[in-house]
Amino acid sequence: MVVRERFESELKQLKDMVIELGELSKKSLEDSFSALENQDLEKALEVIEDDNKADLLENEINEQAILLIAKQQPVAIDLRRIISAIKISSDIERMADFGVNVAKSTIRIGTQPFITPITHLKEMQIITLEMIDLSLKAFETEDVLLARKIAEMDDKVDDLYGESIRDLLQLTSTNLQQVTQLSFIARYLERTADHATNIAESIYYLVRGRQLDLNE
Amino acid sequence: MAATSENERKTLNIKSKREGSGTVGAPKNIVYNTKDLNLWYGEGHALKNINLEIYENEVTAIIGPSGCGKSTYIKTLNRMVEMVPTVRISGEILYRNRNILDKNFKVEDLRTRVGMVFQKPNPFPKSIYENIAYGPKIHGIRSKKVLDEIVEKSLRGAAIWDEVKDRLNQNAYGLSGGQQQRLCIARCLAIEPDVILMDEPTSALDPISTLKVEELVQELKNDFSIIIVTHNMQQAARISDKTAFFLNGEVVEYEDTDIIFSNPSDKRTEDYITGRFG
Numbered sequence: 318m319v320v321r322e323r324f325e326s327e328l329k330q331l332k333d334m335v336i337e338l339g340e341l342s343k344k345s346l347e348d349s350f351s352a353l354e355n356q357d358l359e360k361a362l363e364v365i366e367d368d369n370k371a372d373l374l375e376n377e378i379n380e381q382a383i384l385l386i387a388k389q390q391p392v393a394i395d396l397r398r399i400i401s402a403i404k405i406s407s408d409i410e411r412m413a414d415f416g417v418n419v420a421k422s423t424i425r426i427g428t429q430p431f432i433t434p435i436t437h438l439k440e441m442q443i444i445t446l447e448m449i450d451l452s453l454k455a456f457e458t459e460d461v462l463l464a465r466k467i468a469e470m471d472d473k474v475d476d477l478y479g480e481s482i483r484d485l486l487q488l489t490s491t492n493l494q495q496v497t498q499l500s501f502i503a504r505y506l507e508r509t510a511d512h513a514t515n516i517a518e519s520i521y522y523l524v525r526g527r528q529l530d531l532n533e
Numbered sequence: 534m535a536a537t538s539e540n541e542r543k544t545l546n547i548k549s550k551r552e553g554s555g556t557v558g559a560p561k562n563i564v565y566n567t568k569d570l571n572l573w574y575g576e577g578h579a580l581k582n583i584n585l586e587i588y589e590n591e592v593t594a595i596i597g598p599s600g601c602g603k604s605t606y607i608k609t610l611n612r613m614v615e616m617v618p619t620v621r622i623s624g625e626i627l628y629r630n631r632n633i634l635d636k637n638f639k640v641e642d643l644r645t646r647v648g649m650v651f652q653k654p655n656p657f658p659k660s661i662y663e664n665i666a667y668g669p670k671i672h673g674i675r676s677k678k679v680l681d682e683i684v685e686k687s688l689r690g691a692a693i694w695d696e697v698k699d700r701l702n703q704n705a706y707g708l709s710g711g712q713q714q715r716l717c718i719a720r721c722l723a724i725e726p727d728v729i730l731m732d733e734p735t736s737a738l739d740p741i742s743t744l745k746v747e748e749l750v751q752e753l754k755n756d757f758s759i760i761i762v763t764h765n766m767q768q769a770a771r772i773s774d775k776t777a778f779f780l781n782g783e784v785v786e787y788e789d790t791d792i793i794f795s796n797p798s799d800k801r802t803e804d805y806i807t808g809r810f811g
Contacts, residue, residue, distance in 0.1 A: 321808045390767055392794045395807050526796030 324389050331385065331402050332457065334378050335409070339453040341371045342409045343446060345416025346509065350442045353423040353502065354435070364420040371413035378406040394526075401523040405456060408512040408519070412449065415505040415512075422498040422505075432491050435499065437481040441506040444474050448513035455520045464517035464529075474510035478503050562589040563627075564728055564758045565610060570624035572605060574617060579605050581782045583624070587775075592750055592759045594769035594790065597779035598805065603762045606779065607730050610760065611647045612640050629727075645672070648721030652733040654713035656705035656720070661688075661697050664705050664716055668724040683723050690756075691719035692749050711742020718749065729753065731761040735768065747772050766806055770794045778802045 345364055352360035382403045385391065391399055448470050455463035481503040485496050521529035565587040572580035580602045587593050595603040608614040609626065612633060625632045633643055656664050665684045674680060684701070688694040693715040697708070705716055714734060721729055731750070735743040750759055750772050763769050769776050770790060777787040778801075786793065786802045797803050804810050 324808070392766070392770065392806050393797055393803050396795070 321389075324385075324391075324395075327381075327385055327389075328395065328398055331378065331381050331399065334374060334381065335402050335406050336453055336457055338371060338374045338378065338406055338409045338413075339449065339456075341367075341374065342413040342416065343449050343453075345371065345413045346419070346442070346446060346449070349416045349419035349423065350439075352420060353426070354439070356423070356426070356428050358424055358427065361420040361423040365417050368413055368417045371410055375406050375410040379403060394523075397523045397526060401456075401519045404519045405452075405516050408515045412509050412512050415509045418505045419502050422502050426495055426498050429492070429495060432488055432495055433484065433499075437477050437484065438499065438502055438506065441474055441477045441481070441503065441510075444470055444477075445506050445510045445513065448474075448510055452513045452516040452520070456516065456523075459520065459524050461521055461524050464520040464524075467517040468514055471510050471514040474507055478507040561591070563587065564589050564629065565760075566625075566627040566630075568625040568627070570606075570609070570626060571622070572602075572609060572614070573619075573621045575619040579782050580609070583784055585777060585784060585787060587758065587760060589758050590754055590756075591774040592754050592761060592772055594773035594776045595760065595762045595779060596764075596766055596769050596776060596805075598810075601779040602782040603779045604732055607732055607760060607762050610728075610730055611643055611649055613649070615640075645724055646726055647728045647730060648724060648726040649730040649732070650714070650717050650721055650734045653737050654710060654717050656708070656713050656716050658704065658706060660702045661705050661708070661716060662701040664720050665723045668720065672724065687719040687723040688716075690722045690753070691715045692745065692752070693719060709742070711738050711745060714738060714742065714746060715749065718746070718753075722753075726757065728758045728760065731759065733762055733764060736764060743768070766794075778805060780805070 345368065348360060349364045352358070352364065382399045385399055386396075389395075448467050451463050451467050451470075454460070455467070482500060485500050485503070488496050518529050521527070563586050565585070567583050567585045567587075570580055570583040571578070583606065595606060597603045605614060609622065610628075610633075614620055614622075622634055624634070626634055628643065628647070631638060633640075657667060659667070662684055665687050666680045669680060669683050674683070685694060685698075688697060693712060696712060697716075700707075705713065708716060714737075718729075718734075735746050738746065747768060750761065753759060754774075761769075761773065770793075773790045775787065776790045776793040778785045778793065778797075778799075780801055786797055786799045788797070793802065794806060797806065
């Protein structure tokens, strides 16, 4: 017999809000990268302007979580669900900020032709978006195996980041300003992947009630 | 915190208590050791193969839904359960290494070492002073000076001295419910017990009196071992060191309270403490 139907439905609401925030962040990263690829400055501006939606939603999640703790005194898995929602939404909101940062760099690069193909960055972006997808899915289904997979993908992003920076450093004499901005973008993507890995760790904690060392 | 180097990750890794990396300390003394305890009320099997070790100077909480056997268990620890005519018991309960279920064990000895506080405050219809002095007098203490000392010490110990010191000769029935309950705890302390059993001691009290009793329990555990049956799971979480979850006469899980309320092993414990049944 379910005796806390209302609490259950409020927990579900909280989870849905976190997933919605995840979709917003994903869109921010997709749009900003597409703005970069097409050097579409108008689109880059839109990403920056849309960011406050994510900020507001994160605040709403925090408020809802605090109210649930205060009013329902959750324990065990329920408490972990709420704490994880707070932690994960903070990671997701940072991802949206990185989307904004990519958009800002895109504007700084402007319409000058690229000095090098941005294939490494593209590869990083594809893997990172997939990590976000997986992390949201793992959160939704409380799936520890998916969470582990995310950690493995992060290693690949780290490798690509290293390669990107090495390549870009060869080009400093051609256009330092663009090299700097492209390096920043590589860094933003690498950090985004780190936040997806944080989410994976939070999901492991949520499900198992233990902290995870993803390198174990 | 998704550190990129292995070392960083290792630094951040926190092992759980259950994995056993953590608390190292002196071995704890066992007050009660229950071994294969079974109890029947007539045909009804009320306690099934209970095995529990209860430690000195700790608060042990017993939780579980109505009819799970938790009150029966606590009343077995001072053999009050024997007042039910149809009761049958097998197994052992070692109190300080002596089996209290043994025929030769004198129940009077047990009752002077193990005090009990009940759900409803039950002061005697006497003065506050007499409520406390009653037990020591029965045990042969006659000196007024010694009795005065015991009364003050006990009332102080139960955190009620300041509220009653000017009206010790008034009837205890004039006290509020919360005060009466602390008076009963003081009455328990007057015989200088080793263990205090508490059977839902705050379920008839208002929230502030409840918190006072909870604070008191935390202080008392420095000198006594306390076993408390409670319906209030948050109370168990707040005040106990170990928690036993009873269900249908069995102990489903017995663990550190921190673990029970953060990450219990058994699905039934999880369902009960998160309010999904019961």
